[in-house]
Amino acid sequence: MDVVNTQVKGLGSEGKAPPFFDGFTKMMLIIMIVMELAIFASAKYMSSHKMAGGGTDDLVNNLASATKVNGEHHPFVELPGDSELSAFSVANFFAGVIVGYNWLRLFGAKPQQGRKEDN
Amino acid sequence: MHIEDGILSAGACVGWYAATAVFVIPGVYEIKKRIRENLSYKPFLAMVGVAVFVISAMHLPVPVTGSCSHPCGTALAAIIIGPFATAVVSTIVLFFQAIFFGHGGITTVGANTFSMGICGGLSGWAAWKALRALNCPIWLAAGVAGFAGDLITYLAAAFELALSLHGQVPLVKQWMIFFMGYGPTQLPLAIGEALFTSAVLLAMMNRRPDLLPQVFAKKAVAQVPLREQA
Numbered sequence: 001m002d003v004v005n006t007q008v009k010g011l012g013s014e015g016k017a018p019p020f021f022d023g024f025t026k027m028m029l030i031i032m033i034v035m036e037l038a039i040f041a042s043a044k045y046m047s048s049h050k051m052a053g054g055g056t057d058d059l060v061n062n063l064a065s066a067t068k069v070n071g072e073h074h075p076f077v078e079l080p081g082d083s084e085l086s087a088f089s090v091a092n093f094f095a096g097v098i099v100g101y102n103w104l105r106l107f108g109a110k111p112q113q114g115r116k117e118d119n
Numbered sequence: 120m121h122i123e124d125g126i127l128s129a130g131a132c133v134g135w136y137a138a139t140a141v142f143v144i145p146g147v148y149e150i151k152k153r154i155r156e157n158l159s160y161k162p163f164l165a166m167v168g169v170a171v172f173v174i175s176a177m178h179l180p181v182p183v184t185g186s187c188s189h190p191c192g193t194a195l196a197a198i199i200i201g202p203f204a205t206a207v208v209s210t211i212v213l214f215f216q217a218i219f220f221g222h223g224g225i226t227t228v229g230a231n232t233f234s235m236g237i238c239g240g241l242s243g244w245a246a247w248k249a250l251r252a253l254n255c256p257i258w259l260a261a262g263v264a265g266f267a268g269d270l271i272t273y274l275a276a277a278f279e280l281a282l283s284l285h286g287q288v289p290l291v292k293q294w295m296i297f298f299m300g301y302g303p304t305q306l307p308l309a310i311g312e313a314l315f316t317s318a319v320l321l322a323m324m325n326r327r328p329d330l331l332p333q334v335f336a337k338k339a340v341a342q343v344p345l346r347e348q349a
Contacts, residue, residue, distance in 0.1 A: 039179065039180060041182075042179075042180040042181070042182040043180050045182040046180060046182050046185050049182075049185070051182070051185025051186070052185060052186065053180055053185060053186060053187060054186055054187065055178055055186065055187045055188060055189075056186050056187070056188040056300060056301050056304045056305070057120065057121045057122075057188070057222075059186065059300050060276075060277070060280065060297055060300035060301060061121075061122065061123050061126060063296075063297065063300055064122075064126045064280045064284055064297065065125070065126060067284045067286065067293075068126075068284065072125050073123040073124065073125040073126045074123060074124055074125055074224075075123050075124065075217070075221035075222065075223070075224060076123075076124055076217045076218060076221060076223070076224045076225045077217075077218060077219070077220075077221045078221055079220070079221055084220065084221070087219050087220055088176070088220070091172070091173075091176075091219065091220075092173060095169045095170075095172060095173045098165055098166070098169045099166050099169050099170065102162040102163075102165050102166045103166065105162050106159055106162050106163065106166075106327065106330055107326050107327055
């Protein structure tokens, strides 16, 4: 079952360029924009109401530390400045590549199509 | 639920590592077994591992409470790849989050895995199995699994903290104090996770139910492993 190869062969043999703005891409972009807008609106609301917007993990970690006599907590690494953003960007980029690669292998072709090519 | 280094005592850290190992070791065997049974299991394992990594690091703002928190994705993972395999995946995810992002700690990987990967995964999987056995539709069973998995993760994390730190305060009272730090923000996110889990499983059911014959056993097009189909 080599779905990736059959997909690529199929596109090449028909002599058509792969669609870059098809239904799937549109749907993903719509979901992404809706989520980004929701995050933006939530953050704006919190900012305008002077809410801290911190993480609950940190809040509870601080609360837990306060119950100890010599309470100090610390993450394993503390990323300064924008380096946390860099770490997230790199991780999410490669996460996207891995998910996309496996998505194509699994959902790139209908089962009938895959079996026909296999035969 | 990302408990950091320095909060739990050394004994508690070792204890949670040991408790996690009880689920991780059968998880390794579950992965090996399922890889032999289903050719599509490895790609799912890779996708689910990456998805749990991203979802559990994605802090979303909740304007109702004025704070941020993250969903977990382990209920969905447990349904797709199995509850014990989810424990293995969560251990790896939480280790990398600790060393790269500063989310959680190294000494607390056991405790964090126990709350997110084991309690969250197992409760979501159990809810899914129970509701599917009662012939509930996929969207409902998946939604309840996502919701339960999310909230139980945070209940477990609060319990871990309370167990170590309650001192003279009654355990249940301290547990609820810690949970109230998580709960109000987590509730809307748990509803979001329920919708997400439903949407993903419905999409998979509509697109390729044959890839996961164990998950969609009642409606699968082909219920035999792919190796046998070929």
